[in-house]
Amino acid sequence: MNVSQSFKLALKSLRTSKMRAFLTMLGIVIGVAAVIIIISLGNGLTGMVEQQVEKVGITQMYAYAWGRGDGTTLNLDPQQMYDLIEAHPDVFDGVTPWVGAGNGVRRDGAEFEKTKIYGVSEAMYRAGTGTTLDGNTLTEGRYLQYVDVVRRQKVCVIGAYLEQEAFRGDALGKELTIGGVSYTVVGVLAREREEMTEGGSDDVVYIPYENALELSGSRNVTLYQVMAVSRDTVSQGKALIADMMQNFYQDEDAYYIETMLEQVRMINAMMGVAMAVLVAIAAISLLVGGIGIMNIMLVSVTERTREIGIRKSLGAKRRDIRRQFIIEAGTTSAMGGLIGILLGCLLATGIGSLLGGMLLEQLGTSGITFNATPTLGAILVSFGVSVGIGVLFGYLPANKAAKLNPIDALRYE
Incomplete structure (x- = not known):
């Protein structure tokens, strides 16, 4: 058979x-x-x-500069981070400080208490891809520019929720109040979520980080978002940042660095x-x-x-x-x-x-x-x-x- x-x-x-x-x-x-x-x-x-x-980007790195925590005033100046990035153009593609300036903005007597306020630099926006480092896109206007950050100009970029609720869909060129100061809306981000909620990811305002430091009453930037040139330079970039922070703080517990590549x-x-x-x-x-x-x-x-x-x-x-x-x-x-x-x-x-x-x-x-x-x-x-x-x-x-x-x-x- x-x-x-x-x-x-x-x-x-x-x-x-x-x-x-x-x-x-x-x-x-x-x-x-x-x-x-x-x-x-x-x-x-x-x-x-x-x-x-x-x-978001696989080449992202996040450097946290907490300091020694011993009551000293030893704080890393943002310019030191900028100097490091500029000294290694073959490794880094840019950096932006992240400063949380609390919550709450006003518009014509209406108060939005849960709106999150962040201070960033012009490097937050990637002109090549037309997106921010968080993957958001612009629907109107422009993003923060170098001159805005250097001159601490009173301009801001807002999320889709705030545009809809505070400006009824017409926010570009209009003004809102942040910390008692009037800011002009120069850009509006695209909707990130299908359902926008108060205090959600679409309810945000971005201003120059120096303005955010002044608003928060602090001179210490605790978070830097760094971009590597490519996936291959992420490890080298992390090592360079770690060396710089170790030399500055002389304490490994004073800082922490993580990369998107490591998270993935x-x-x-x-x-x-x-x-x-x-x-x-x-x-x-x-x-x-x-x-x-x-x-x-x-x-x-x-x-x-x-x-x-x-x-x-x-x-x-x-x-x-x-x-x-x-x-x-x-x-x-x-x-x-x-x-x-x-x-x-x-x-x-x-x-x-x-x-x-x-x-x-x-x-x-x-x-x-x-x-x-x-x-x-x-x-x-x-x-x-x-x-x-x-x-x-x-x-x-x-x-x-x-x-x-x-x-x-x-x-x-």
Whole structure:
């Protein structure tokens, strides 16, 4: 009996006992479907994180200058950071201080108490991409410029919420009051979230950082957002900033530097571990399915003992009997794998759409998508594993059948 005949016989056996065949392959179906769903959702989450990082920029670095905390007045001057950036144009692409100046602005007697006020420099806006370092775009006007920062001009860029609520959609060139001082709106940022709320990410005002320092009553900049030239210079840039801060503070606890590249690697590593654990748990179903196949094949060997005896008496060799039962086991698991792949793809797409909608609604970030479509690699691996399990667990029953004595098999009742 050749391979094709063994395969046809295996399909006939499955059609003869449909319910038993289905229950046999149920563990394989569940295991394969679970693996595909987990991998698809994991890839969707990874892709969403990568999109968010790409929007902000993988070359970003954040340098926190807290100081020694011993009551001294040893504060890093922003000019020192600027000097470092300018001294290494092959490593750095720019820097902006970040100064939080509290909350609250006024417009024609209306007060917006939750509006966040930030002080930044002109480097916050990337002319090449037309976006800010946070990934926002302008819908009207311009961003803060070098002359605005140097001269501490009373100009600002506002978010979409403030434009809508304070200016009824017409804010450019109008004035609002920040800290009792009148500021002219020179730019309006695009809406970042679908639903804008008071105090949300769209309810912000950006002013020159020197103005924000004056408004906050502090002369200490505690956060610098630095841009590297490329992904390859991020590590070098972090080392240069760390050396400068260490030389200035002489205390490693006085500062902290993190990079988006490191955050992405850490997130991917954590997600990789979580996915590996979940896939391992799902693989238990495959193991259970393999045991089920081995069990039913042992029963099949017992039921077909006389048939095996007849085949051997007609000249069938051990390898022919062994091959026949291995093909039957592999076919059973392969059919279970195909059903599991179909079920997994359908569920992954459905769950991905539902989960992706919930995540994107909570995050409220525009321009980000969640794609949990199963990959070809996951499908091929799942199918290969399902077939491999059938062959592996079918070998013991097949070997038992191959070793039967033809005389004893013919006399079996």
